[in-house]
């Protein structure tokens with residue numbers, strides 16, 4: 533399975549996407565949003581943006597059938613693309629999402645109550661206010677654009693945007709049967725996401741939390757100094773080690789005779805995560821933290837726990853737990869759908 537940000541992906545261009553000829557058929561499809569609880573089951577569509585777009589029909593918090601993707605799984609992505617959307621203009625991103633949602637909806641006869649879309653970045657009121665890793669979306673009124681795009685194809689359904697890390701938290705809460713618990717999650721990938729569940733109004737860009745006062749720490753994609761993502765993010769690691777891939781850095785740090793520069797960085801990486809987690813604990817209390825994303829493979833849990841132990845000393849705050857969970861796109865798609873489902877009820 534290819535993962536975002538890997539350079540070893542085979543070179544090919546994603547240009548050959550097929551135009552869907554099913555639009556006119558689906559244009560006849562009418563869906564009526566329903567208040568939750570008026571029917572036995574809730575049918576929604578969840579969409580995520582990973583190295584491709586993925587979408588699935590979610591019935592009662594489970595994926596019904598297969599996730600669809602755009603570009604389709606068979607289409608290879610550019611070798612250096614962290615994802616296929618990174619240079620895609622906003623209107624194309626919107627069109628791709630609409631097309632995929634319509635495709636998913638096509639296979640379903642009943643009403644669809646909501647469409648949930650998870651995107652990286654700071655999202656408020658259906659607008660992507662900031663997205664360091666997808667800069668073209670900054671300021672885009674994505675919720676309104678998607679509603680309009682879907683309506684044009686006969687799909688009248690409320691659309692809800694959610695931060696992708698919050699979608700992971702919601703998906704995990706759902707899959708672990710903890711929809712009523714407070715959950716926090718770090719997503720460790722191209723960027724660093726910090727998600728919480730239950731949903732709440734506000735901003736928690738935990739990935740951009742300040743974890744060092746070192747003036748030279750300025751690798752974060754947002755331009756901010758001393759940020760967690762500027763140390764742990766995949767892109768930031770590439771900027772720091774221009775001569776080595778992050779995989780090579782950690783391999784050199786974990787050797788019997790470790791490369792001192794790489795070992796120092798491995799320590800910094802873990803200290804940064806411990807610091808950000810400790811800050812969250814000091815602001816919001818102890819509790820469970822999930823760790824996920826394609827770079828949890830670099831995690832040395834003992835090292836993290838050791839640093840965290842040094843940073844959190846007040847005994848009422850020491851009842852925290854850390855748990856690594858599989859980076860699973862199904863979790864994210866479900867989370868996006870759950871967010872949308874709950875927003876219909878708001």
Ligand SMILES: [Zn+2]
Pocket residue numbers: 739740752753754755756759761762
């Ligand atoms: Zn930042």
